[in-house]
Amino acid sequence: MSEPTLAGRIARFARVGANLGGFAASAAVARAGGRAFRDAENARELRRILGELKGPVMKLAQILGNIPDAIPPEFARELSTLQADAPPMGPGFVRRRMAAELGPDWTSHFAEFPLEAAAAASLGQVHRARLHSGETVAVKLQYPDMASAVEADLGQLDLLLALFRRVDRSIDPSEIRDELARRLREELDYAREARHVRLYRAMLEGVAEVRVPVVHDRLSTARLLTMKWLSGRRLLDFRDHPLGVRNRIAEALFTAWYKPFYQLGVIHGDPHLGNYTVAEADGDRAVINLLDFGCVRVFPPAFLEGVNELYRAIEAQDEDRAFHAFGLWGFRGLNRELMRILLVWAKFLYGPLLDDRVRPIDENARPGEYGRATAARVHAELKKTGTVRIPAEFVFMDRAAIGLGGVFIQLGAELNWSRMFRGLIEGFSVAALAARQQAALAAAGLA
Template sequence: MADRPDRREAASITGRMRRYAQVGTTVGGLAARLAGQRYLGVAIDKDRHAGDLRAALGGLKGPLMKVAQMLSTIPEALPPEYATELAQLQSSAPPMGKPFVRRRMASELGPGWQGRFKTFDLDAAHAASLGQVHRATGPDGDLLACKLQYPNIESAVEADLQQLKVFFAVYRRYDPSINPDKIYDELAERLREELDYTREAKHIRLYEHMLAAEDAVHVPSVVPDLSTRRLLTMGWLDGKPLLSMVQAPVEVRNAIALNMFRAWYVPFYNYGVIHGDPHLGNYSIRPDNTVNLLDFGCIRVFPPVFVNGVIELYHALRTGDRDLAIAAYEGWGFEGLTSDLVDVLNEWASFVYAPLMEDRSRLIQETNSGAYGREVAGKVHAKLREKGGVTPPREFVFMDRAAIGLGSVFLHLKAEINWHQLFTELIRDFDVATLEARQGKALKAAGLSA
């Protein structure tokens, strides 16, 4: 895969300081209001403060907005007022203009870059927080998607992560129910990985390997000769947005939900890998109801013992085995668990695992409303605060995010499926040693280290 080290953009001090000033003014002011309540007794309206935070981050665009979106789908990271507001953020940014695009493409592929395509649309087909996608045609006539990273985005990422750390530190003093240190570490590592399109290309190869037998899930092909560390060229996959299917007949919605379930959980239970970003823009639906996966920047590889812990917790909840539940949480990476904390964690786990417990076709959530999930999360958050708080392990962050994000998809679809049957079929022959061997082989095939 071509890349030019001499042309790589370092996260420049000037760019970083400019971003510090822009982000620091916004986040610092909002954090100060939290500190005022904590130390000076100045009351704040949480709903209003959360709304102000959403408006401020939405105006900033860029990576901090992407992190805020991630946080909104991790119930343990933020109180319900903030999660509800931040969930409304749209991961979009003003697209680069045509002169910018020409310069960026020339910096990645050289001055004669246009001659390497039959056609290249300088207007972005889609603009997101870290880059934008252009439609193109290769020399052989194949439709291509060219994902081009914004200039100086590394500076913005580092500046935003520093400011996020400041906000987390202030919020931790205000509300000790959740220690966000490991959440921050996980978000920071995944976000930095997303800047490396060479790594994302390897993630695509990994998913090609893991989903080779899944005819209902499609992964784009990478074009190595037209890709670099900041340009990823892939085959174009046509499909409709998921929300365009919510009025389809129930058998269509059920088929889509089944395909989405397998797209996420075949890799997890067979290889210990999860797609950490079930955002509505990261997949599309084909006319035959099969699924296109479109973004592979946020991929998490788990140690086999973690996957085993996820399965063991299911068995513990199903049988009421408290000791097994504790062992499962410890396998996830929770430390210093008291009996009271285990009870609180079990409340959240019982909500998340509920659809898997009943051997019947059902909605993913019987109320068919996300409000109930937020209510449960709010109660769990309050109880954690009473019991002295907890530090969620890093591995927990994106696993929980995927479960909640996919649950939201299934809510939109109003799918009625026997989730218990799907799950038990996947884990029937589970074995830690087998998963470890499969995972190692898949990572090696993709050019990734274990």
């Protein structure tokens, strides 16, 4: 992975800082004139500024918007709509970047390599190329000097969080910030992402409903990742298909995310619509392609014990057991009053998993609003009682739950979520999970 250059970091810091600094100043002026910082107009303006900046800071803001209670609800609603994309590199940039990764004769490795990107995101872009064997591959190429951009934008994230903390001290985001920084730095390392792909291929081996690409190691580096191209259609193309088809797609997605989590403590932390496609779907069977593996979180086995303990505590309406479970999750300094507020959120998430019947994941939510009303209610109660420090483990676990829930709502899926969940946690053992996890990580080169 490339090291950040001082010049690149200063340039990016200046550009992002000028924009966010201008927002802070204008928000302060508006506040002096009687408009609250949390006003919807401020939230829309911040979304506009971040959308124009693009790059890592926009990705960070979009993640923040999808973590319930990380920031004031007015801002969360706006930032969650950001799309983490960037303008693609031109042909000259692509040639230079490919030569830097594979050498001056890089074109010799491909029968065909279009210089136009098939897709562009916040940290890199993807080209659909063809090897001499005839195989179509996805070539993921990192943008120049992204290490500098990430470090500069992490500095600006601190400014953003400080602004929120001035007006809302109900949430201590320090561990959220550190967790985002760790995961974003990891996303720059494409060699690590290749190991994540191998890990997922092993964890989902034999699962016919999910396809994971094969990495071409000789055409991959720390800033270049070449994988088999998995053809498929956008998930939202199936919103008007029969319910049976949509349900099978939802089942495949549930399996892809939660089988690795509940059985090995590994979760894909970025469940947005661009990270999977539908390879095939009919009333009896659906197959999805899992595409991006930059943001993968491995949890300690004790955290999984906490997840299961909290489920059992809510099922039994046992507050003492719930209090213990929150401790296993990593919450510190909780009193019973704060715990009861957090239980409102936990009961929302676990509700469908406790309800042994066919139903939507949320019977009241509209697309794009999954969890928002509950999160706002919890946030309002926390402001009255005290500050909660959100543990690092909570961040991507919650993001995955909300992200997938939103997808299930988009699909209009109706399933027995409880039975699917219980099938995954049946016979849970911390020791068995720890052994499986260690073996899987070692085999993938991640131990």
